[in-house]
Amino acid sequence: MPEPRPQTAAKRAVAALLRETREAGWVRAKFEIKPDGSVTIDAAMSDAEPLDDFLENDLRMR
Known part of the structure; x- marks a missing residue:
């Protein structure tokens, strides 16, 4: 039996x-x-924690 292609093995x-x-x-x-x-x-x-640039207190950019 031939060896599977690299992508098939990865799948x-x-x-x-x-x-x-x-x-x-x-x-x-x-x-x-x-x-x-x-x-x-x-x-x-x-x-994962959301990555936003807003502060919760005043919603201003840092």
């Missing part, structure tokens, strides 16, 4: 990682598969 790895992150209760998991088969993962156990 299988991402599918397995998604299953595991869901079972573990992770809130966020984002995967980016590049054409060469490399994978970038952004995962967290909690939601």
Whole structure:
């Protein structure tokens, strides 16, 4: 059997990682598969804090 292409192998790895992150209760998991088969993962156990430039007290820019 021929060896799978790098992107196919990356897709299988991402599918397995998604299953595991869901079972573990992770809130966020984002995967980016590049054409060469490399994978970038952004995962967290909690939601990311919003990145705004406003102060809550007076809603002015810092």
